[in-house]
Amino acid sequence: MTAHPWLRRFRPRPAARFRLVCLPHAGGGANAYRSWVSALPHTVDLVCVQYPGREDRFGEEPVDDMATVVDAVSRELAPLLDRPYVVFGHSMGSAVAYELARALRDGGQPEPERLIASGRRAPADAPPGRVHLADDDALVEELLRLGGTDREVLAEPALREVVLSYVRNDYRLIERYRPFPGPPLTCPVSVFLGEDDPEVDARLARRWSDTTTAGVDVRVFPGDHFYLAPRRKQVVSALVNRIDPSLAHGSGAWPSTP
Incomplete structure (x- = not known):
């Protein structure tokens, strides 16, 4: 077991200016963010959270x-x-990112320079859900509605069982969360979303203003709930511009990437 089971750094950049x-x-x-490493400037160190029960933590409960997730991640991230x-x-x-930022602040750490929330309504606006209580077929329909999960995976019984086990767990987490x-935070908040996302639109996205005393901006990309994958280059560019505009305008060394 790694000393930092909740965090992954695919290409650590200890001299980076930002994390x-x-x-x-x-x-x-x-791994959803692994491809971002090559798209980010070398001045940004990518740290990805790994929830248990999947990928290289598949054998864990x-x-x-x-609260358990936020506490574990905040303790590992603090150093x-x-x-x-x-x-x-x-x-x-x-939602996890929002509570993580507040937990870090409440634990004596600085707030982030910015919170970027993607593809979700503001925490207080998200309606309670019952997907985690539904049968497997209904859960599959929900995944297909949102996109992002291969139909071939869900059609193979053994893989379907594995995927649905941790998906149901995550739905239970987020649908019971309040x-x-x-x-609220005092840092700026940016909200990214796909223009065809069935879960949130630009009007609802602006409601993230309730989570901070600073400003909120909204960026809409072509695509659905999982717009991030086909729009990776644009998403990373917009994200870097919000980390530090000078990086996005060429003053940082940003390697060319496919």
């Missing part, structure tokens, strides 16, 4: 409680907050 902490969606793992950092989360990961008490 980018990324949290996956329900059913996702750290999944965790279905937001890496020796420089400015930004937190990015997609879908369920947006915002923790405490003051």
